[in-house]
Amino acid sequence: xxxxxxxxxxxxxxxxxxxxxxxxxxxxxxxxxxxxxxxxxxxxxxxxxxxxxxxxxxxxxxxxxxxxxxxxxxxxxxxxxxxxxxxxxxxxxxxxxxxxxxxxxxxxxxxxxxxxxxxxxxxxxxxxxxxxxxxxxxxxxxxxxxxxxxxxxxxxxxxxxxxxxxxxxxxxxxxxxxxxxxxxxxxxxxxxxxxxxxxxxxxxxxxxxxxxxxxxxxxxxxxxxxxxxxxxxxxxxxxxxxxxxxxxxxxxxxxxxxxxxxxxxxxxxxxxxxxxxxxxxxxxxxxxxxxxxxxxxxxxxxxxxxxxxxxxxxxxxxxxxxxxxxxxxxxxxxxxxxxxxxxxxxxxxxxxxxxxxxxxxxxxxxxxxxxxxxxxxxxxxxxxxxxxxxxxxxxxxxxxxxxxxxxxxxxxxxxxxxxx
Numbered sequence: 001x002x003x004x005x006x007x008x009x010x011x012x013x014x015x016x017x018x019x020x021x022x023x024x025x026x027x028x029x030x031x032x033x034x035x036x037x038x039x040x041x042x043x044x045x046x047x048x049x050x051x052x053x054x055x056x057x058x059x060x061x062x063x064x065x066x067x068x069x070x071x072x073x074x075x076x077x078x079x080x081x082x083x084x085x086x087x088x089x090x091x092x093x094x095x096x097x098x099x100x101x102x103x104x105x106x107x108x109x110x111x112x113x114x115x116x117x118x119x120x121x122x123x124x125x126x127x128x129x130x131x132x133x134x135x136x137x138x139x140x141x142x143x144x145x146x147x148x149x150x151x152x153x154x155x156x157x158x159x160x161x162x163x164x165x166x167x168x169x170x171x172x173x174x175x176x177x178x179x180x181x182x183x184x185x186x187x188x189x190x191x192x193x194x195x196x197x198x199x200x201x202x203x204x205x206x207x208x209x210x211x212x213x214x215x216x217x218x219x220x221x222x223x224x225x226x227x228x229x230x231x232x233x234x235x236x237x238x239x240x241x242x243x244x245x246x247x248x249x250x251x252x253x254x255x256x257x258x259x260x261x262x263x264x265x266x267x268x269x270x271x272x273x274x275x276x277x278x279x280x281x282x283x284x285x286x287x288x289x290x291x292x293x294x295x296x297x298x299x300x301x302x303x304x305x306x307x308x309x310x311x312x313x314x315x316x317x318x319x320x321x322x323x324x325x326x327x328x329x330x331x332x333x334x335x336x337x338x339x340x341x342x343x344x345x346x347x348x349x350x351x352x353x354x355x356x357x358x359x360x361x362x363x364x365x366x367x368x369x370x371x372x373x374x375x376x377x378x379x380x381x382x383x384x385x386x387x388x389x390x391x392x393x394x395x396x397x398x399x400x401x402x403x404x405x406x407x408x409x410x411x412x413x414x415x416x417x418x419x420x
Contacts, residue, residue, distance in 0.1 A: 001024050001025060001026055001027075001064040001065055002026060002027045002028075002029075002061065002062050002063050002064050002065075003019055003025055003027070003028050003029070003063070003064065003065050003066075003067065003304075004029050004030075004031065004054075004057070004058060004061070004063045004065070004066045004067070005019070005028070005029070005030045005031070005041075005066075005067045005069060006030075006031055006046075006048040006054065006066065006067070006068045006069055006070070006073055006078070007030070007031075007048070007068075007069025007070050008030075008032050008033055008034050008037075009034070009069070009070070009289055009364045009365070009379075010289055010290055010292075010293055010331075010362040010363065010364030010379070010381075010382040011069050011070075011286075011287055011288075011289040011290070011292040011293070012030055012033070012034075012037065012069040012070075013034065013036050013037050013293075013362040013363050013364070013382075014292050014293040014295075014296035014297070014360075014362050014382070014384070015067060015069060015287070015292065015296060015303070016028060016030050016033075016037055016040060016041050017040065017296060017360060017362070018296040018299060018300060018301065018303040018304060019067070019303070019304045020040060020041065021300050021301035021304075022301040022302075022303075022304040022305065023301075024304065024305075024308075025304065027042070028040075028041040028042065029041065029042045029043070029044050029061065029063075030042070030043055030044070031043065031044040031045070031046035031048055031054075031057070032044065032045055032046060032048070034363050034364070034365065034366050034367070034376070035363055035366040035367050035368040035373055035374075035376075036361070036362065036363020036366055036373075037363065038368070044057065048068075048070075048073050048078065049072060049073050049076050049078065050078075051073075051076070051077055051078040051080070051081025051082065052081060054066070054073075054078055054081065054082065055081055055082055055085045055087070058082065058085070058087055059085075063087065064088070065087075065088050065089070065090070065308060065311065066079075066082055066087055066088070066089040066090070066091075067089075067090045067091070067307060068089065068090065068091035068265075068286070069286060069287070070286060071097065071100050071101070071147055071284065071285055071286050072147060073091075074091050074092055074094065074097040074100075074265075074285055074286065075094060075097045075098075075100070075101040075147060075285075076094065077093070077094035078091075079091040079092060079093060079094070079097075079265075080093050080094055088308070088311040088312060089311060090265060090266075090307045090308070090310055090311045091264075091265045091285075091286070092263050092264055092265040092285050093261065093264070095261040096256060096261050096262070096263045096264070096265075096285070097285045099252075099256075099263070099267070099283040099285055100147065100282075100283055100284050100285040100286075101146060101147055101285075102145055102146065102180075103143050103144075103145045103146075103182040103282065104122040104145050104180065104182055106280075106282065106283050107120050107122070107182065109252050109255050109256065110248075110252065110280060112255050113248075113251035113252045113254065113255040114247075114251060115247060115248040115251055115252055115280055116247060116248065116277070116278070116279045116280065117279055117280040117281075118141070118184040118185045118186075118187050118272075118279065118281070119184065119185045120182055120183060120184040120185070121182070121183045122145070122180065122181075122182050123180065123181045123182075123183065124179070124180050124181075126166060126167070126169075126170040129166045129169075129170070129181050129183060130163055130166055132183050133156075133159060133162045133163055133166060133183065134159065134163075136183075136185070137159055138156050138157055138158050138159050138161065138162050138186075139155065139156065139157045139186035140156050140162050140183060140184070140185065140186055141153065141154070141155050141156070141183070141184040141185070141186055141187075142154045142156060142162060142165035142166060142169060142181060142183055143181065143182045143183070143184065144169055144174040144180075144181060145179075145180035145181060145182055146174075146176055146179075146180070152169075152174045153223060154168070154169075154223070155186065155223070166181065166183075169181045187272040187274075187279055187281065188272075188274055189272040189273050189274030189275075189279075190235045190272070190273050190274070190418070191210070191270060191271065191272050191273070191281060192208060192209070192210050192233040192235050192236045192270075192271055192273060193208065193209045193210060193211060193229075193233065193268055193269070193270055193271070193288055193291050194208055194236060194241060194244055194249075194268075194269045194270075194271055194278075195207045195208070195209070195266060195267070195268050195269075195287070195288075195291070195295060196245075196249055196266070196267050196269070197265070197266055197267075197306060197307075197309075197310045197315055197318075198253055198263045198264060198265065198267055198310070198315070199264055199309070199310045199311075199312075199313045199314070199315040200257070200262035200263065200264045200313065201257075201262070201313065201315075201316070202315035202316045203245070203249060203250055203253055203315075204306075204315050204318060204320070205241060205245065205320075206266075206295070206299070206306060206320050207231060207232065207295045207298065207299070207320070207322075208231060208232045208233040208236040208241065209229050209230065209231040209232070209233055209288070209291040209294055209295060210229060210230055210231075210233040210235070210418065210419070211226045211227075211228065211229035211288060211290060211291055212226065212227045212228045212229070212412060212414075212415055213226060213227070214227070215227060215333075215337070215338060215412075216412065217412050217413055217414045218414065218417075222338055222339075223338070224333075224337065224338045224378075224379075225289065225338070225378075225379055226288070226289060226290045226291070226331060226379075227330075227331045227333070227411070227412045227415070228290060228328070228329055228330045228331050228411070228412055228415030228416075229288070229290045229291045229293070229294050229328075229329050229415070230294060230326065230327065230328045230329075230390060230393070230394075230415060230416045230419060231291070231294040231295055231298055231326065231327050232326065233419070234419045235273050235418075235419075236271070236273070239276070240273060240276060240277075240278055243276075243277070243278055244269065244271055244278040247278070248269060248271075248278065248279075248280050249267065249269055252283075253267075264310060264311070264313075265285060265286070265310065266285075266286060266287055266307075266310075267283060267284075267285065268283065268284035268285075268286070268287065268288050268291070269282075269283055270282045270283070270284070289364075290329045290331055290364075290379075290382050293327075293329040293360075293362050293382045293384045294327035294328065294329050294384065295327075297327040297329075297358075297360065297384050297385075297386050298322070298323065298325060298326075298327050298386065299320075300357065302320070302321060305318070306318055306320065324388075325386050325387065325388060325393075326386065326387055326388070326389055326390040326392070326393045327384065327385065327386045327387075327393050328384070328385055328387075328390065328393040328394045328396075328397045328415055328416050329362070329382045329383065329384040329385075329397065329415070330382070330383045330384075330397045330398065330401055330411050330412070330415050331364070331379050331381070331382055331411060331412075332379075332380055332381040332382075332383060332401065332404065332406065332409045332410070332411045333378055333379050333380060333409060333410060333411065334365075334375050334377070334378055334380055334408060334409060335408050335409065335410055337378035337379065338378060341378055342408070343374070343375055343376050343377070344374050344375065344376075345374065345375045345406065345407075345408035345409070346372050346373070346374060346406075347366070347372075347373045347374065347375060347380070347381070347404065347405075347406045347409070348372075348373075348404070348405035348406065349403050349404045349405045349406075350373055350381075350404065352403060353400050353403060353404075354400070357386070358385060358386040358387070358396070359384075359385050359386075359396060359400060360384045360385075361381055361382070361383055361384070361400065362381070362382040362383075362384055363380075363381060363382075364377060364379045364380055364381060364382055365377020365378065365379055365380045366380060366381070375406070375408065375409065380409060381404070381409075383397050383398075383400045383401050383404075383411075384397065385397040385400065390416055390419055390420060391420060393416075394415065394416045394420070397415070398413070
């Protein structure tokens, strides 16, 4: 099969890596890709937000299957355009992608499905939002309603922080994403990520993970797109996972079908767990980043078969074969991230790293010039390893981190600390 993956980050590098393990893959193209992806697959300069351009590219390159990595093209309807042209595609319709593209829509679905989630208010007016904050008080969570690249959530521990967060949302910091705001109660507990596949009918759990959103060790500092992750998540026991399926995910998927917008693709449910009971924090309509990296490391070649079965409506026949293993990914970021950072610094030592089924350096934001790898983003590398235990996987990952010579980069040194 000729396969096209849309995206340019560490998530897409890991999807490409797993896809290439599968013998069904004859040719792989990633658009636009990055310097690390270019080492294992063909990269194409393509506007992945333009469904028409992607469709023409598929026609010209005899593509058999398309995997959409990021959320933005899904929300823009690229999967709809491809399906309309007859291409099998892994990723939901624009209508179903509203589960991530609009926090208020997700709350509406949860209300209709009776799924447990945080109490909330939805605001299009800053004064009304401030009044809600003053009435309910901190701690409280302020969210941009739309897509904000994983950064549109502010957990305010004081009323002053909450009011400032409201101002930040409405002053255009998050662009159109912040023109509407959802304000939620602060949920206590431990957060974990639960991943399922859905083909519009069958829902199949495929794994759990926990990521570290805060920039600093011990979960301190501002939120980021994610500074590392590990899988599986011990807090998500089989019993809690089944409760999440029965109380949250299956009812929400049934509500989507009832509305005429069945969900097809991967659904990432962020769950808050307290006293054995899960509540929904949010849905994402794509693999998390960096959670995808640890899931792909553990799933390997079967990840492609599962995605293809999802696109073809064959999930009822699919099974996930998990090894008794663990995986850890450590994000190496440019100094200053998640604030201002400089691009173009040279990264040395990548060529000497092991690359096999247990050790991979996935590239998230790199470029190549004159034979050297350069930092080209905020989150730059995802150093990922498997092990028989979480401690072994963590040790392998940090052993690779320590071989990288990049003075302008940094990472957290405690990924996996909750479980360990």
